[in-house]
Amino acid sequence: MKLRGLLLLAVLAASGCIRAPQIVMVDRATALEEQAAGSFKEVEQRLARAGMSPTPVPLTPNQLEDLGIRPTPLVENLGKTQADRVDELLFRHCVGEGRDGLLVDTRRSCLAGRLTADDVALVERVNRARQQLWKWMRTVRPAVSEESLRRSWHQAHAQGVICGGWVEAADGLWGEKKC
Numbered sequence: 001m002k003l004r005g006l007l008l009l010a011v012l013a014a015s016g017c018i019r020a021p022q023i024v025m026v027d028r029a030t031a032l033e034e035q036a037a038g039s040f041k042e043v044e045q046r047l048a049r050a051g052m053s054p055t056p057v058p059l060t061p062n063q064l065e066d067l068g069i070r071p072t073p074l075v076e077n078l079g080k081t082q083a084d085r086v087d088e089l090l091f092r093h094c095v096g097e098g099r100d101g102l103l104v105d106t107r108r109s110c111l112a113g114r115l116t117a118d119d120v121a122l123v124e125r126v127n128r129a130r131q132q133l134w135k136w137m138r139t140v141r142p143a144v145s146e147e148s149l150r151r152s153w154h155q156a157h158a159q160g161v162i163c164g165g166w167v168e169a170a171d172g173l174w175g176e177k178k179c
Helices: 002-017 031-037 041-052 061-066 082-091 117-140 146-158
Strands: 095-097 103-105 166-168 174-176
Touching: 082 095, 082 117, 082 166, 103 117, 117 146
Parallel strands: 095 166
Antiparallel strands: 095 103, 166 174
């Protein structure tokens, strides 16, 4: 019994001397960790500014086509003739074949895209060429009136206008050519 008491006393005495080390928790990184992490203040500010300034979401080519807008080709088609360009403008309703035989700017009813300066210059060139043709036709057939020549030419030319092209009817209303 005496031995038991001594043993108990030794255990109690020993347990008082042995302690767990104190653990210190810091909520900040050490100087070395801060140096290694670097500063991202400028990046964070740019990110915050970008989040505050809304920008339009780009549409896919399929979404643009669903809206009736043809995306610009990635490679420019250099093989297009002036007649092909006029047909495209007629089909998009940006330009129409007038009753008088001249091309008319109808950009308000343009389905897709817009008229560029090159397109306007092309329309003017085509109209000038048509007027020169009629002037020449008048010299070949001086007995026929200019109005009659224009009408005859216009009837023959109207057959070659692209299907779906924008044309002016006799009553002055615009519509697509039916084929």
